[in-house]
Amino acid sequence: xxxxxxxxxxxxxxxxxxxxxxxxxxxxxxxxxxxxxxxxxxxxxxxxxxxxxxxxxxxxxxxxxxxxxxxxxxxxxxxxxxxxxxxxxxxxxxxxxxxxxxxxxxx
Amino acid sequence: xxxxxxxxxxxxxxxxxxxxxxxxxxxxxxxxxxxxxxxxxxxxxxxxxxxxxxxxxxxxxxxxxxxxxxxxxxxxxxxxxxxxxxxxxxxxxxxxxxxxxxxxxxxxxxxxxxxxxxxxxx
Numbered sequence: 001x002x003x004x005x006x007x008x009x010x011x012x013x014x015x016x017x018x019x020x021x022x023x024x025x026x027x028x029x030x031x032x033x034x035x036x037x038x039x040x041x042x043x044x045x046x047x048x049x050x051x052x053x054x055x056x057x058x059x060x061x062x063x064x065x066x067x068x069x070x071x072x073x074x075x076x077x078x079x080x081x082x083x084x085x086x087x088x089x090x091x092x093x094x095x096x097x098x099x100x101x102x103x104x105x106x107x
Numbered sequence: 108x109x110x111x112x113x114x115x116x117x118x119x120x121x122x123x124x125x126x127x128x129x130x131x132x133x134x135x136x137x138x139x140x141x142x143x144x145x146x147x148x149x150x151x152x153x154x155x156x157x158x159x160x161x162x163x164x165x166x167x168x169x170x171x172x173x174x175x176x177x178x179x180x181x182x183x184x185x186x187x188x189x190x191x192x193x194x195x196x197x198x199x200x201x202x203x204x205x206x207x208x209x210x211x212x213x214x215x216x217x218x219x220x221x222x223x224x225x226x227x228x229x
Contacts, residue, residue: 035215098154
């Protein structure tokens, strides 16, 4: 089963800053089946990115995903107040596993 | 507009069976492209995929390794819903349980139920 390791655990940034979140897989995701979710307190996870780089419906274009193989990145170009949340990566090629999450907090 | 509505008890006694249902509106449990999933979330285990069911000319059901010996996921075409049963629960199974849709094989979980907090306690 694939293990996903996210870093950093917490990212402290100011509104307007650029956020770079990392997700490393223990095995190659041959087809790039990697998704990113955003979760705010008391809310359901929301799909942002699938296929490593494709924005889901309604995802603002300040969110971008990149990467292949075992290393993937979620970038938020300029943080808006509503972007402070926990972000999870998730693989769905064969097994379905989630990373442990990166919290993006206001500095 | 597709919606998933979860139902089931919020409190289960240790060693008993946890049972939840996810009612689908605006889509079909028998859709040939969709898969229907159960996921849970707890502070100790994070987000954990439990299992799924889907129809591709016949029914398929798949389970996560961590719960494989205790879980049953079933579709119900007459009610257009799918269910989760988790046997022999312990306090470790205390979590928020979600149902979720995978609209196709390339897109992951695009729609989630509202979540059900299930506590395992006597």
